[in-house]
Amino acid sequence: MTGIHRVAVLALEGVYPFELGIPSRVLGAASDRYELATCTVDGRPVRGNADFSIAVEHGPEILAAADTVVIPSFDATRLTREPSPAVTEALATVAPGTRLVSICTGAFVLAGAGLLDGRPATTHWRLADVFRAWYPAVDLDADVLFVDDGDVLTSAGAASGVDLCLHLVRRDHGSEVANRAARVCVVPPWRDGGQAQYIERPVPEDPGHGTAATRQWALERLHTPLTLPELAGHARMSLRTFARRFNEEVGLSPGRWLIQQRVLRARHLLESTDLPVDEIAGLVGFATGTSLRQHLRAAIGVSPLAYRRTFRGLAGAAASA
Structure with a gap:
């Protein structure tokens, strides 16, 4: 991705302040690659989930010019099957092809507007039953941190929004930039989107x-x-x-975790070196280049050469062939 990428964050009534700040904090840590602005459906302050209101500098007019629109989560007590007329009108100004991103309950807004029909998506696991009842046309997976379906990305609750925004940086600019942004934010640089949302006992007894x-x-x-x-x-x-x-x-099971880490290491080498695919496979613990190709395609849906071409151009891809 080249040039400045314009991101509009739409704050709705009952917005969670933490999730509202995630796009600005994480994408803003990726140097000057993103231009972020926050808006409401009418340009007026909205009541946050905490005991204060949030004032913004923009109204819905910024949505039409955005390259990415993010809808952070809001208080679940405000959920409705269909968005309010004001929200529907604001979303109607978003240009076709604009990347749409939701955090937690934000997926209800996209689904209510019919933007998730026939597509995979996720939301907070506690709201899965309600979501499925209201939007049976959506392929909901409530067991993952986030879902990347190309121009529409959805995440689970709270901190998974950090994972999704780092994933956006990684997808747009590669692992090096995403890792630097993670270090600035003092967060783990990578949690795979397929990782479980809810871990029964995350802290061991001892x-x-x-x-x-x-x-x-x-x-x-x-x-x-x-x-x-x-x-x-x-x-x-x-x-x-x-x-x-x-x-x-x-x-995750130990075996699945090892595969995840090997794929992540392979992605880094594909982005940052011209090493042949078979050599990278050996460096990350896959027995053959074929094994690496299979696991990479299963993880992100592309071949090693196609992935490298995305980040290093035709010359880098040709060098690895």
Whole structure:
């Protein structure tokens, strides 16, 4: 993506201040690549979910010129099956092809406007039953952090909005820029969109005997064929205990987590080097280039060469062939 990307954030009545600030904080940390502005449907202040109102500098007129429109979450007690006439009128000014992004309950606005029909989406897991009852034409997956369906992206509640905005930066400008933005915001640079929203027991009973040290150990050895017994042995746990605790802490099985980390490392190398695909596969722990191609396509739907071409142009893609 080249040039300044204009992002309009639409604050609705009952907006959560935290989620309202996520786009500005995360995208704003990506240097000067984004121009952000916040608006309401009439340019007037809106009542936030907290004990204060939020004043903005813009009305709905900025939506028509935006490249991306973000609808942050708002108090679930204000949910309606269809958006208010004022919201519907504001959304009608959004130009076709504009990227639409929602955080948590913002997905209800997109769905109520018919913008999610026949498409995959997510929202907060606690609201999944209501969402499915109201919008049966939407392919809802309430078990993931966010869903990227090209020009429409939806996320779950609260902090998943951070994950989605970092994903936008990564998609627009690559891992290096996204990682720098994450460091500025002091947040993890990557949580896969397919990670579980709700982890039954995220903090282990004995934090001194968790799997964090083993995960770090594994990240330093991704190029080796790590096995579950090796991981459990490093953590000094039985296989069953290790698998259970790992899933409790991360929300993924050890095997799925390893694949996720290897794909992430491969994406970084595809973006930042001209190494051949087969060599990258070996460096990240996949047995063959074919295996890397299969896992990358499963994760993001493209081949390594197509992914590299997105970030490094035709010359970089040709060099890796």
